[in-house]
Amino acid sequence: MANIAAMSQLSLLVLSCCVQGCGGSCPTLECWFVREKPGEGLKHERSLLHIRTSTNSQSEEKPSFSSSSSDVTPDRVYHVTDSSSSLCHPSLHPPQGSLIKPQCELHPFLPQPADVQWAASLTDSALSPTHLQADWLSAAILGLNGELALSTVARAATATSQSNVVLSVLSKTVSVRSRLGDAVLMDCQFWVDPSSPLSASGFAVEWRYQFRGEGRVVLAYDGKTDRLADAQQEGAALDFASLHASGNASLILQEAKAHHSGTYICAVHLPYLLAQVSVKLEVVEPPSLSISPSPLPLAVPGQALSVQCEASGFAPLPLELSWEFRSADGATKALGEGSLSGHREAWDGTYTQSSRLELDTSALGRGGELVCVARHDGGTRRSRVALEVIGFSTNSMAMVGMALVLYGIIQLAFWNIAVFKPKPCYRILNVHKMAAQQHY
Ligand SMILES: *[C@@H]1O[C@H](CO)[C@@H](O)[C@H](O)[C@H]1NC(C)=O
Numbered sequence: 001m002a003n004i005a006a007m008s009q010l011s012l013l014v015l016s017c018c019v020q021g022c023g024g025s026c027p028t029l030e031c032w033f034v035r036e037k038p039g040e041g042l043k044h045e046r047s048l049l050h051i052r053t054s055t056n057s058q059s060e061e062k063p064s065f066s067s068s069s070s071d072v073t074p075d076r077v078y079h080v081t082d083s084s085s086s087l088c089h090p091s092l093h094p095p096q097g098s099l100i101k102p103q104c105e106l107h108p109f110l111p112q113p114a115d116v117q118w119a120a121s122l123t124d125s126a127l128s129p130t131h132l133q134a135d136w137l138s139a140a141i142l143g144l145n146g147e148l149a150l151s152t153v154a155r156a157a158t159a160t161s162q163s164n165v166v167l168s169v170l171s172k173t174v175s176v177r178s179r180l181g182d183a184v185l186m187d188c189q190f191w192v193d194p195s196s197p198l199s200a201s202g203f204a205v206e207w208r209y210q211f212r213g214e215g216r217v218v219l220a221y222d223g224k225t226d227r228l229a230d231a232q233q234e235g236a237a238l239d240f241a242s243l244h245a246s247g248n249a250s251l252i253l254q255e256a257k258a259h260h261s262g263t264y265i266c267a268v269h270l271p272y273l274l275a276q277v278s279v280k281l282e283v284v285e286p287p288s289l290s291i292s293p294s295p296l297p298l299a300v301p302g303q304a305l306s307v308q309c310e311a312s313g314f315a316p317l318p319l320e321l322s323w324e325f326r327s328a329d330g331a332t333k334a335l336g337e338g339s340l341s342g343h344r345e346a347w348d349g350t351y352t353q354s355s356r357l358e359l360d361t362s363a364l365g366r367g368g369e370l371v372c373v374a375r376h377d378g379g380t381r382r383s384r385v386a387l388e389v390i391g392f393s394t395n396s397m398a399m400v401g402m403a404l405v406l407y408g409i410i411q412l413a414f415w416n417i418a419v420f421k422p423k424p425c426y427r428i429l430n431v432h433k434m435a436a437q438q439h440y
Helices: 002-022 117-123 197-201 240-246 394-419 423-439
Strands: 025-037 041-052 077-081 103-109 135-142 149-156 162-171 175-178 184-186 189-192 204-211 214-222 251-253 262-270 273-283 288-292 304-314 320-327 332-336 351-360 367-376 379-388
Touching: 025 135, 041 103, 077 135, 117 204, 117 214, 117 262, 149 273, 162 262, 162 273, 175 184, 184 273, 197 262, 288 367, 288 379, 304 320, 304 367, 304 379, 320 351, 332 351, 351 367
Parallel strands: 025 103, 041 077, 077 162, 175 273
Antiparallel strands: 025 041, 103 135, 135 149, 149 162, 162 189, 184 251, 204 214, 204 262, 262 273, 288 304, 304 351, 320 332, 320 367, 367 379
16 A cells, blocks of 8 residues: 555656656646737736747646636637746646636737836847847746746747747745844846847846835846946845856845835846846834833732833834733733824834823732733734732731731830830849859
8 A cells, every 4th residue: 555655656756757847848827818908908818828948848738727728719828938947837836726826917028128227238239120020928927825926028930829938037035024134135036048139138137116106226237238327225235246147136135124115126128128026025023112110119909000011113013012911820811902102103114102001900919910912013022010919908917917016016125125224134144144154
């Protein structure tokens, strides 16, 4: 039994190896072909992308999904050769029957000179326009589980359905989370078909930032003239050796700041071509908590106690503040959120918010621990302070009473000694002492 299982696992392994690598083909992708139709807006049509990794291999005609492909019209069936194999990435090909699917959109692509100044040098010498006269297609694909974002531009000789990927840009860090102050790496790799006449004409890389409608250039580099654009964000860098050697256009932010959160777009220009992927960065920092006053003053049952908990240095909003009371025997009681202040933004983009609790000590027994709880995207933080209530239970009443009585007796005894101090008594004592010393 175990042997059969092992055998079938092995054959599966061999099969998947062939699918991913050795046979030069990988499963078909289901995509939406999206185009602008005059008067109709965006039109979505079902389409299929058959993929192979070299021109002399067969692509698998069977779609990786069992869903019917009969409603795909023949002119929306594409055959793409991708020598970089990025279209074969496992995250684009879920197991058969999987409900979650990669997102794939195809668009007609129109080659044109870039409209940004750092890519202008790419098209200053006229390039063979005959090469551009073809059917160009771009694909934007998002893999499963945020493992991959891929954008490719493929060319098909006019009126053929066989196209070749010319430019591919991908990121394996679709979503990045960072603590404040840490170094951040946003992955972006590009690949250019070495057999394309466009491959020898240089490239340009541009990282743009977008957040809530605000956009700016983080860094732009003209790879042809080896020049960086002036508009460069402080602390942002590329690894130029790796960029020229292997198309590694990853963006490095030396120190994550709260206002770095947002979407970063890695755009790679070839002459007349452009492909881009986006990476989302979240700078997440949980708050530091402080309770005041600390330590808390001793409380008498029924006495109202005002306590404040301040959460600072956190990002982004929101934050949930609440209070708990943990009695000496370990039982926890929720005390609500107290009265919350509004949040204040500090110079570094982090936030501060506080909660004031008016504590009624009558229901808290002899005391325990007062806990301020802050729930945040970056984690839950707790701060504790000891709370002591001086009890008036029957037991302690008796003890206090006894202490008072004892105190009274001692006071009385002292007073007596002080008033009726008989002088001879000392003398007698001294004589006795002397006698005792003589005995030795
Ligand atoms: C790209 O360059 C960065 C910075 O040097 C490096 O950390 C990263 O590992 C490189 N990525 C690849 C895939 O080589």
